[in-house]
Amino acid sequence: HIDGQRLWSSLMDMARIGPSPNGGSRRLALSDEDIAGRRQLLTWTDALKCEWRTDQAGNLFIRRAGRDDSLPPIGIGSHLDTQPLGGRFDGILGLLAGLEIFRTLDEAGITTQRPLELIVWTNEEGSRFAPAMGGSGVYSGRLSLEAFRNARDRSDMSLGEALDHSGFKGSLTRDDLPLGAYLELHIEQGPVLERKALPIGVVSGVQGLRWYDIEFTGDSAHAGPTPMSYRHDPLLAATAFIEAMRETVLADVEGMSRLTVGDFQVAEPSRNVIPGKVLLNVDVRHTDEARLAELDGLLRDHVAAAAEREGITARVEELWHMPVTRFDTTLVDDLSAAARAHGLDPFTMMSGAGHDAVNLSYVTPTAMLFIPCREGISHNEREYAEPEHCAIATQVLCDAVLRAASR
Amino acid sequence: HIDGQRLWSSLMDMARIGPSPNGGSRRLALSDEDIAGRRQLLTWTDALKCEWRTDQAGNLFIRRAGRDDSLPPIGIGSHLDTQPLGGRFDGILGLLAGLEIFRTLDEAGITTQRPLELIVWTNEEGSRFAPAMGGSGVYSGRLSLEAFRNARDRSDMSLGEALDHSGFKGSLTRDDLPLGAYLELHIEQGPVLERKALPIGVVSGVQGLRWYDIEFTGDSAHAGPTPMSYRHDPLLAATAFIEAMRETVLADVEGMSRLTVGDFQVAEPSRNVIPGKVLLNVDVRHTDEARLAELDGLLRDHVAAAAEREGITARVEELWHMPVTRFDTTLVDDLSAAARAHGLDPFTMMSGAGHDAVNLSYVTPTAMLFIPCREGISHNEREYAEPEHCAIATQVLCDAVLRAASR
Numbered sequence: 070h071i072d073g074q075r076l077w078s079s080l081m082d083m084a085r086i087g088p089s090p091n092g093g094s095r096r097l098a099l100s101d102e103d104i105a106g107r108r109q110l111l112t113w114t115d116a117l118k119c120e121w122r123t124d125q126a127g128n129l130f131i132r133r134a135g136r137d138d139s140l141p142p143i144g145i146g147s148h149l150d151t152q153p154l155g156g157r158f159d160g161i162l163g164l165l166a167g168l169e170i171f172r173t174l175d176e177a178g179i180t181t182q183r184p185l186e187l188i189v190w191t192n193e194e195g196s197r198f199a200p201a202m203g204g205s206g207v208y209s210g211r212l213s214l215e216a217f218r219n220a221r222d223r224s225d226m227s228l229g230e231a232l233d234h235s236g237f238k239g240s241l242t243r244d245d246l247p248l249g250a251y252l253e254l255h256i257e258q259g260p261v262l263e264r265k266a267l268p269i270g271v272v273s274g275v276q277g278l279r280w281y282d283i284e285f286t287g288d289s290a291h292a293g294p295t296p297m298s299y300r301h302d303p304l305l306a307a308t309a310f311i312e313a314m315r316e317t318v319l320a321d322v323e324g325m326s327r328l329t330v331g332d333f334q335v336a337e338p339s340r341n342v343i344p345g346k347v348l349l350n351v352d353v354r355h356t357d358e359a360r361l362a363e364l365d366g367l368l369r370d371h372v373a374a375a376a377e378r379e380g381i382t383a384r385v386e387e388l389w390h391m392p393v394t395r396f397d398t399t400l401v402d403d404l405s406a407a408a409r410a411h412g413l414d415p416f417t418m419m420s421g422a423g424h425d426a427v428n429l430s431y432v433t434p435t436a437m438l439f440i441p442c443r444e445g446i447s448h449n450e451r452e453y454a455e456p457e458h459c460a461i462a463t464q465v466l467c468d469a470v471l472r473a474a475s476r
Numbered sequence: 477h478i479d480g481q482r483l484w485s486s487l488m489d490m491a492r493i494g495p496s497p498n499g500g501s502r503r504l505a506l507s508d509e510d511i512a513g514r515r516q517l518l519t520w521t522d523a524l525k526c527e528w529r530t531d532q533a534g535n536l537f538i539r540r541a542g543r544d545d546s547l548p549p550i551g552i553g554s555h556l557d558t559q560p561l562g563g564r565f566d567g568i569l570g571l572l573a574g575l576e577i578f579r580t581l582d583e584a585g586i587t588t589q590r591p592l593e594l595i596v597w598t599n600e601e602g603s604r605f606a607p608a609m610g611g612s613g614v615y616s617g618r619l620s621l622e623a624f625r626n627a628r629d630r631s632d633m634s635l636g637e638a639l640d641h642s643g644f645k646g647s648l649t650r651d652d653l654p655l656g657a658y659l660e661l662h663i664e665q666g667p668v669l670e671r672k673a674l675p676i677g678v679v680s681g682v683q684g685l686r687w688y689d690i691e692f693t694g695d696s697a698h699a700g701p702t703p704m705s706y707r708h709d710p711l712l713a714a715t716a717f718i719e720a721m722r723e724t725v726l727a728d729v730e731g732m733s734r735l736t737v738g739d740f741q742v743a744e745p746s747r748n749v750i751p752g753k754v755l756l757n758v759d760v761r762h763t764d765e766a767r768l769a770e771l772d773g774l775l776r777d778h779v780a781a782a783a784e785r786e787g788i789t790a791r792v793e794e795l796w797h798m799p800v801t802r803f804d805t806t807l808v809d810d811l812s813a814a815a816r817a818h819g820l821d822p823f824t825m826m827s828g829a830g831h832d833a834v835n836l837s838y839v840t841p842t843a844m845l846f847i848p849c850r851e852g853i854s855h856n857e858r859e860y861a862e863p864e865h866c867a868i869a870t871q872v873l874c875d876a877v878l879r880a881a882s883r
């Protein structure tokens with residue numbers, strides 16, 4: 070049985086590395102704090118006599134030997150990097166749960182059939198270097214090493230340079246580090262489990278996402294002397310589009326469509342000037358890929374109709390499309406069975422956010438486990454998860470790992 | 477008869493002072509270029525043997541003596557300052573038309589009964605120092621000298637300091653510089669005259685204006701894992717408000733209601749984060765003060781309904797209320813009669829924008845004359861007015877000035 074107290078202590082110890090002003094964490098990818106976090110984890114796993122290796126993306130693989138080391142290991146992973154004003158659980162929990170499993174197995178004198186691999190993925194957050202989920206992207210072949218290394222931070226340092234100085238750059242690739250399966254425990258980052266008062270959720274997949282930049286271009290003019298009927302106002306086209314798209318998304322009876330306008334920028338704004346150009350950042354998500362494609366078509370229709378209403382032009386650029394991910398049913402069943410064995414409702418859900426597990430699912434059987442976080446808040450110093458939820462989820466994860474490692 | 481050629485040459489000469497990159501003007505209030513513009517005008521009026529004085533706000537009064545100098549003079553005025561990338565006509569035309577009238581009267585050997593006063597108002601644009609129409613505001617008592625002098629530019633210089641160094645700071649007030657009437661010629665800054673193919677418009681008043689800052693505050697959350705039904709999205713409240721207010725304004729069958737959202741700011745925007753706060757700059761105008769008051773009530777209702785729809789809070793702050801201005805009917809009739817005498821349609825219109833004449837109307841009989849500007853564009857280097865329109869309007873203004881000065 071895992072030790073919830075010890076797990077919680079490790080979480081709080083890790084939070085002392087790169088503490089943020091209001092009780093959260095600040096360990097930007099490949100910063101000194103992020104590196105110090107990795108060193109702390111290695112101090113703990115060195116004590117367990119685990120060996121470690123790194124690949125070309127700086128992903129850190131910490132191995133617990135199995136009875137048959139020729140079999141591909143079971144991966145347990147997540148990330149240690151955080152947002153600039155981030156929390157103490159997002160990513161960290163998945164790794165320290167893996168550490169707690171290693172410790173528990175050591176104490177119980179258990180050697181699994183397959184080896185286990187605790188994996189720290191580089192730059193999951195994408196906050197210092199875009200895109201997010203970069204290390205797992207390179208491992209899985211979904212992001213080129215070149216694009217990964219060329220990303221630059223605000224001080225114009227490239228991820229490649231930062232990695233070369235980190236002490237964690239390796240030369241291995243997935244061919245040297247194959248996995249037999251991958252499991253990730255994470256906070257939900259949303260309100261569903263908390264509102265349902267459930268301590269865990271078994272994650273069967275991740276909703277798909279499409280990111281857009283939408284630009285409306287009209288005619289700038291003086292607010293006073295220009296009658297409404299003479300105007301070509303891109304801001305009114307933008308509001309018409311957003312309201313229409315909102316109607317479409319809310320018309321989804323199952324409530325699975327999601328629309329977020331993260332930014333609404335007016336070019337050269339002035340209080341008494343009709344804007345000439347407006348730019349929107351739009352995020353659309355759905356758990357069903359066909360419906361996500363339909364939403365894409367409807368979005369383009371609404372943009373065209375809004376532009377026509379105002380007699381202006383519009384441009385839609387799709388920046389990213391992450392298709393719906395379906396996790397491995399055997400692993401989902403393993404997690405559900407483990408939950409049931411501990412008297413828990415094996416509530417199955419889709420993840421709302423992308424995780425390293427999305428990339429992993431393209432190259433090995435993958436599944437995830439969620440716990441609630443307070444008020445659904447993450448990417449925030451106030452992020453919080455209950456010690457009992459961390460403990461019970463780690464126990465369920467441990468059981469599922471043991472099952473997978475014996476196959 | 478005024479000399480249209482000479483007027484146009486003066487306009488082009490003035491445009492050589494503080495030229496902007498693409499053929500417009502850059503003479504920010506009380507900048508070296510603005511001062512040089514005033515010096516150029518004084519060089520021209522010195523040649524006509526006019527005396528000049530300045531008041532405490534740096535407004536420049538250039539006097540052409542009358543037969544009875546004890547009578548309050550007729551003022552002809554506007555401004556020489558421009559937007560950062562401004563045009564060659566906005567303000568300048570009104571002053572150089574006055575100069576052309578002085579020159580024409582000199583050539584014709586005419587001395588009017590009342591003296592004439594060519595007036596350069598300080599800081600009309602409000603671009604370097606807010607608010608706009610400041611010099612005329614102080615003269616008319618609608619803006620305190622203290623508030624006027626305390627305005628600061630981006631480099632933190634106060635208008636008071638700039639004025640003290642300009643060489644145009646005086647100590648006179650309106651008591652020393654009373655006016656018997658005030659007339660101002662200006663470009664329309666809107667599309668109405670051009671679309672109607674009219675060379676002039678007689679301005680009978682200025683529509684009222686109300687400026688608002690509206691803030692919607694909801695709950696920031698991750699775009700991915702937060703279902704629509706759990707959200708409190710201030711951006712969606714803002715778009716709902718704008719669409720509803722647009723409906724209200726367009727429902728005005730006479731088409732006299734105007735709505736402009738000049739800025740739409742998202743606090744700490746991020747592509748995959750539901751915004752926590754949104755701020756709008758809103759400009760509402762109407763030619764009827766009672767209807768403007770109704771629009772104020774409807775705006776507040778729409779804000780409340782939009783906030784309620786999203787389950788969030790909102791705050792409406794009114795920053796400025798410029799009531800509807802009605803110009804002096806005798807002067808409006810003088811301008812109309814002069815237009816008719818030159819075979820022109822005395823088309824009467826309301827001004828869409830505020831002008832120094834609005835402030836003057838509180839202290840002396842006032843009216844304005846408009847000419848079209850190309851595509852209705854102003855506050856832009858592309859601003860353009862036809863030489864014939866400048867000339868014919870100056871002739872009409874001259875006739876109206878002669879009539880007023882003989883009363």
Ligand SMILES: NC(=O)NCCC(=O)O
Pocket residue numbers: 201421422423424700748
């Ligand atoms: N977990 C997370 O914030 N992933 C980034 C991509 C997304 O917005 O889902």
Ligand SMILES: NC(=O)NCCC(=O)O
Pocket residue numbers: 293341608828829830831
């Ligand atoms: N003419 C002008 O731009 N005045 C400023 C006030 C307004 O927006 O009407």
